[in-house]
Amino acid sequence: MxxxxxxxxxxxxxxxxxxxxxxxxxxxxxxxxxxxxxxxxxxxxxxxxxxxxxxxxxxxxxxxxxxxxxxxxxxxxxxxxxxxxxxxxxxxxxxxxxxxxxxxxxxxxxxxxxxxxxxxxxxxxxxxxxxxxxxxxxxxxxxxxxxxxxxxxxxxxxxxxxxxxxxxxxxxxxxxIDVARWAAGTVDREPGPLRLVTAMRLAARKRPAALVGLVAEAARAAGPGSVELTILGEGPDRRKVESLVRRGGLDWVSLPGRVSRDELRCRYAAADVYLSPARLESFGIAALEARTVGLPVIGRAGSGITEFVVDGVNGLVVSSDSQMADAIAGLATDPGKVARMRAWNVSHRPPQxxxxxxxxxxxxxxxxxxxxxx
Structure with missing residues (x-):
């Protein structure tokens, strides 16, 4: 037709x-x-x-x-x-x-x-x-x-x-998405902090500033050196996020900007957990791509990530920022749970x-x- x-x-x-x-x-x-x-x-x-x-x-x-x-x-x-x-x-x-x-x-x-x-x-x-x-x-x-x-x-x-x-x-x-392109297979995890990643437009609707705050709360709960956060993307809130990072002395947060799809896949493969803090996310393409690479996704209940994330199976579904902070802190001290969820994602390709x-x-x-x- x-x-x-x-x-x-x-x-x-x-x-x-x-x-x-x-x-x-x-x-x-x-x-x-x-x-x-x-x-x-x-x-x-x-x-x-x-x-x-x-x-x-x-x-x-x-x-x-x-x-x-x-x-x-x-x-x-x-x-x-x-x-x-x-x-x-x-x-x-x-x-x-x-x-x-x-x-x-x-x-x-x-x-x-x-x-x-x-x-x-x-x-x-x-x-x-x-x-x-x-x-x-x-x-x-x-x-x-x-x-x-x-x-x-x-x-x-x-x-x-x-x-x-x-x-x-x-x-x-x-x-x-092109599932075959994003699937990374098994990745051996190096010891170290819980490597958190997200890809978003740095705009209020996606809540990058709130994300920095809740990850800082998780880092305080889990202890020094427990987490690293990479925020990929550009947008009008970049200066606001950079200011939060600078004022808080959060040297474990990086903002590399927008990257190509190939580099995005490599960065996902090198990370441990993907974060999706937006409340009004109708689907969550970046989260699905990260889940296909293998990353457990922590996202909000009532958002589109529930199309491909089952709580406790291949990610965590939370109802508030404080719950997301608690979930991050919990995974920072339980690498075995991260590994189990990642193994499930690698062995179960999404239908999208x-x-x-x-x-x-x-x-x-x-x-x-x-x-x-x-």
């Missing part, structure tokens, strides 16, 4: 939706589907106003406008998007959306208007904003008109199901492998087609 992937954000911007949309396009092509991407993100050379670029063999329609800060917003895109979708002979549209996705929402109105079967995947947690969406009513109207709704995890799907009511099905279309996820995406497309016919 011919698939139109529609997303506010796309490469060269880097983020969860951008990378997932790119990788989904690649894996759909590998199984014989034709794919084109439509986005409000400028190209690597500043391409916009409908310019067509090609990214790893996939045509990308750059329906971006000249907006301050290069924000992926273009209120004038719908007319041209409609023309291209009609002319392109697409079988289905797949919209990628977050809490605020003006291009994706405009695209949904366009696809419904031309009768194109539409699947929509939510990459966010709606719980806090569900009342606003309920009052606005547009998500329910889209579902009533035949949009096949899905979310990236069960915890992300739950508020969407409550919003839409029992008569509208909401599927789960998880994020995917790209071939499986691409097949689930195709099932969503077929469901969207069925809803239109019905």
């Amino acid at each position: 011919k698939v139109a992937l529609l997303s506010d954000c796309y490469l060269p911007r880097l983020g969860g939706i951008e990378v997932q949309t790119h990788d989904l396009a690649q894996h759909l092509r590998r199984v014989g589907h034709e794919v084109e991407v439509f986005t409000a993100t400028r190209g690597p050379g500043g391409e916009m106003h409908g310019d067509l670029t090609v990214v790893d063999g996939v045509p990308v329609h750059r329906l971006a406008a000249r907006i301050p800060g290069e924000l992926p917003i273009n209120p004038f895109a719908p007319a041209e998007l409609r023309r291209r979708l009609v002319a392109g002979g697409f079988d289905v549209a797949h919209v990628q959306t977050g809490v605020v996705s003006p291009f994706a929402w405009d695209a949904t109105r366009v696809t419904l208007g031309i009768g194109l079967p539409t699947a929509m995947t939510w990459h966010c947690m709606l719980a806090g904003v569900a009342p606003a969406f309920r009052a606005a009513g547009f998500v329910r109207r889209w579902a009533a008109k035949g949009v096949a709704m899905s979310a990236v995890s069960e915890v992300a799907a739950a508020p969407l199901r409550r919003l839409l009511g029992p008569t509208r099905a909401v599927g789960v279309l998880p994020n995917g 492998d790209w071939p499986n996820v691409a097949a689930l995406a195709v099932e969503e497309y077929e469901r969207a087609m069925g809803l239109v016919r019905r």
